[in-house]
Amino acid sequence: MIRVQQEDFDVAEELRQMRAANPAIGALVSFVGLVRDLNEGNAISCMMLEHYPGMTEKSLLQIVVAAQQRWPLLAVRVVHRIGPLVPCDQIVLVAVACAHRGDAFAACEFIMDYLKTKAPFWKKEQTPAGSHWVDARETDGRAAARWEN
Amino acid sequence: MKCQILYFARMREVFATPAEEVALPDSVRTIADLLNWLRARGEPWCSELAAGKTFRVALNQEMASLDQILTDAAEVAIFPPVTGG
Numbered sequence: 320m321i322r323v324q325q326e327d328f329d330v331a332e333e334l335r336q337m338r339a340a341n342p343a344i345g346a347l348v349s350f351v352g353l354v355r356d357l358n359e360g361n362a363i364s365c366m367m368l369e370h371y372p373g374m375t376e377k378s379l380l381q382i383v384v385a386a387q388q389r390w391p392l393l394a395v396r397v398v399h400r401i402g403p404l405v406p407c408d409q410i411v412l413v414a415v416a417c418a419h420r421g422d423a424f425a426a427c428e429f430i431m432d433y434l435k436t437k438a439p440f441w442k443k444e445q446t447p448a449g450s451h452w453v454d455a456r457e458t459d460g461r462a463a464a465r466w467e468n
Numbered sequence: 469m470k471c472q473i474l475y476f477a478r479m480r481e482v483f484a485t486p487a488e489e490v491a492l493p494d495s496v497r498t499i500a501d502l503l504n505w506l507r508a509r510g511e512p513w514c515s516e517l518a519a520g521k522t523f524r525v526a527l528n529q530e531m532a533s534l535d536q537i538l539t540d541a542a543e544v545a546i547f548p549p550v551t552g553g
Contacts, residue, residue, distance in 0.1 A: 352553050368552070371476055371545060374529035399552060411553050431553060439526070439545075440552025441477035452478045455522075455549030 320395055321379045323370060325402040328412055337394040337416050344393050348423040349414035350431050356406035358453070361446040368401045368410070371439035375399075382433040386415070389429070390422040397430065399440065429466050436463040469496070469540050473506075476547035479523065482512050492538070499525050500534040502544060523548055 322328075330351060338344050356363050383395050394416035404410060413430045417423040442453040469492045475483050496505050503525075507514040517523065525532050526545040538544070 369477055370552070371474070371526070371529075371547070374526055374545065377529055435553040436550065437531075438552050439476065439547065439550050441548065442551045443477070452548065453551045455551050 320397070321376060321383065322398045323372075323375055323379075323401060324398065325400065327400070327409060328398045330409075330412060330414075333396055333398065333412060334414060337396055337414060341393060341416070343418060344416045345418045346420035346423040347394075347414065347416045348420065348427040349412060350427050351409055352411040352431075354404045354406050354408045354410055358444060361444065361448070363406055363444050363446060365445040366404045367443040367445070367450075368404060369441045369443070370399075370401050374439050378438045379434065382430055382437060385433070386426045386430050390415075390426040391417060392422070392426055393417055395426075395430070397434070399434070399438070401440070432459070432463040432466060435459045469494070469538065471502075471538060471540075471542045471544055473502075474543065474545040476545065478548050479516065479546050482516050497537055498534065499527060499532050499536050499538065499544070502538060503534070517546070524550075 330349060334347055334349060338347055354366055379397050383397060386392060392415055396412065396414045398412040400410055413427055415423045415427040436459050443450055444453055470489065471492060472487060472489050474487045475485065480486050496502055503517050507517050524547055527536055528543050
């Protein structure tokens, strides 16, 4: 259900496994995060993703459990890559299966919003001017906070 | 009391180590005490862990607040706000 890995993932295969032999699933929503070639005006040649082994998996599981308590989820998958990545690479997959689309859309966004603010991953970008750690965005904090109401 | 401190991302680079094992005096009881104990080492700890700086602390792999009590053989991690996804 939750994986942290260096290798790429195949979205179609992940979704196929999720919906396999479960006719109760009526909606399958997925989000894929990608490496862009530009962030806040900096041209990105490469990105290094670091994480906190152990806490990362625990934290992702807590987020998924929180989503399961809120919506009737029939299947969930979270795959996050670590290590060196280049523009156009896939970084993260969050996929949620439910009976109906409203729950699936909401749960997928909820998991992604909390992943961005709670799961211990850090990005370091390489640009022509050198490398730097990406700063946390306040908009991500606000996106996660709206679920607390 | 012994505890392991892990550093990630910018902290790991600034402190030039991913982890260290420390033996703490009895006066160090909470996360806040531990931070003060680290700041007392001087640079770069006192600047990087200064009160105005933004960083996070986890205790045994759960996000922790400053008043949480350290346990023997605790795993403490200090890192910048997260930026995954």
